Amino acid sequence: xxxxFKVNVNSTFDFDIxxxxxxxxxxxxxxxxxxxxxxxxxxxKTEITRSDFNKKEFQVKVNNNIYNINIIxxxxxxxxxxxxxxxxxxxxxxIKAPMPGLILEINVKNGQEVSExxxxxxxxxxxxxxxxxxxxxxxxxxxxxxxxDAVEKNQLLIEFE
Numbered sequence: 001x002x003x004x005f006k007v008n009v010n011s012t013f014d015f016d017i018x019x020x021x022x023x024x025x026x027x028x029x030x031x032x033x034x035x036x037x038x039x040x041x042x043x044x045k046t047e048i049t050r051s052d053f054n055k056k057e058f059q060v061k062v063n064n065n066i067y068n069i070n071i072i073x074x075x076x077x078x079x080x081x082x083x084x085x086x087x088x089x090x091x092x093x094x095i096k097a098p099m100p101g102l103i104l105e106i107n108v109k110n111g112q113e114v115s116e117x118x119x120x121x122x123x124x125x126x127x128x129x130x131x132x133x134x135x136x137x138x139x140x141x142x143x144x145x146x147x148x149d150a151v152e153k154n155q156l157l158i159e160f161e
Contacts, residue, residue, distance in 0.1 A: 006077065008070040092135040095158040097151040101125030106147055108158070112140045120158055123151070132157070 005022070007015045026038040027046075037044040049066070050059035056076070058069045072080075105122040108114060114134045123130045138160040145157050 003073060006072040008072075009067050011068070093160050094156055095120060095132060095135075097123065097153055097155045097157055098130070098132075099123075099125045100152050101130070101150070103145050103147055103149045103151060103157075104129060106143060106145070108140050108143065110140055110142060114138060114140060121145075136160070 003019045005017045005019075007017055009015070028036045030036050033048045035046045037046055044062050047061045048058060049061050051057070056071045058071070060067050060069055101123045102125075103121060104124050107119045107121060114120070115137050116134055118134045120132050120134055123132060141159040141161040143158050144155075145151060151157065
């Protein structure tokens with residue numbers, strides 16, 4: 001069974017392209033991001049100028065004209081119909097206490113830049129130390145607790161800018 005793709009160009013034009021059609025494209029790779037394409041006796045110089053594989057969005061220059069392209073396959077369509085998002089990432093702007101406990105240590109300050117997985121603070125709960133790490137790169141906007149504070153579940157601990 002041949003897979004098909006829905007291709008949207010410049011948020012205006014929609015095309016259905018089969019796997020067979022795409023494999024029959026007369027294309028020669030001339031560099032890492034450039035191709036020379038022959039189609040219906042016409043020659044085209046193409047270059048992929050920007051790509052986001054998670055969102056399946058590409059910007060392609062064809063003979064010095066820029067085109068923004070979105071590619072969706074059958075699985076992507078099915079996932080979207082079910083109400084899910086493809087390649088989306090949730091931006092976390094705050095850290096809340098996952099359980100009631102006691103703040104043992106705070107490893108960051110207001111205005112500090114942090115990277116994903118950096119230790120933010122240590123929360124003691126049920127005689128166990130829980131290390132809370134940064135879910136993303138960012139800058140600390142505010143810290144709502146101090147060392148030694150008792151916190152409740154879902155209490156705001158840290159906010160990102």
